[in-house]
Amino acid sequence: MRVPPPSSLAPIPSFSMVKPVAMAEVLDASKEKLFSSLVPDSSAKALSRYTEMVDDITRSLAEKLQQGSELARVRLKEMDLPDSLYALEGNVSLPEDLKEDVEAVQISGGPAGLEAELQQLRDLRRVNQSCWSKLKSFCKRKLERMPNSEANLELDGHGLSPAL
Numbered sequence: 001m002r003v004p005p006p007s008s009l010a011p012i013p014s015f016s017m018v019k020p021v022a023m024a025e026v027l028d029a030s031k032e033k034l035f036s037s038l039v040p041d042s043s044a045k046a047l048s049r050y051t052e053m054v055d056d057i058t059r060s061l062a063e064k065l066q067q068g069s070e071l072a073r074v075r076l077k078e079m080d081l082p083d084s085l086y087a088l089e090g091n092v093s094l095p096e097d098l099k100e101d102v103e104a105v106q107i108s109g110g111p112a113g114l115e116a117e118l119q120q121l122r123d124l125r126r127v128n129q130s131c132w133s134k135l136k137s138f139c140k141r142k143l144e145r146m147p148n149s150e151a152n153l154e155l156d157g158h159g160l161s162p163a164l
Contacts, residue, residue: 105114
């Protein structure tokens with residue numbers, strides 16, 4: 001079989017691959033569903049449900065955020081903190097001494113650590129007062145046993161002092 005020369009072949013008849021439609025009819029923007037043939041109705045409805053769901057979630061999260069912000073604002077107001085926080089918003093740097101003190105408090109455990117140290121100081125004060133009372137009573141007994149010539153010391157409210 002040989003391939004015939006192109007000039008000996010009959011011309012190919014024309015064939016329309018698409019249905020001809022008037023462009024004015026396709027591009028008419030007054031129609032409600034301009035792209036209905038491009039996007040199936042079920043897909044459009046699914047997209048609509050999805051956007052409604054996203055809007056509902058966004059709205060509920062925005063409401064929760066608003067409630068949380070309001071609650072935080074009220075609690076900060078109860079602690080008299082808003083003014084302090086607003087003062088710090090201006091990027092004001094702390095003096096070096098104060099900065100070191102803040103770091104020391106943070107190292108010691110923050111406010112809870114300071115409370116523990118304060119309680120320890122209270123306990124030590126109680127022990128010291130007890131020791132001081134015992135010492136005063138001991139000194140008083142000793143003074144009472146001494147002869148009058150040596151008892152020129154008397155006990156005042158703060159400790160032993162010479163009698164005037």
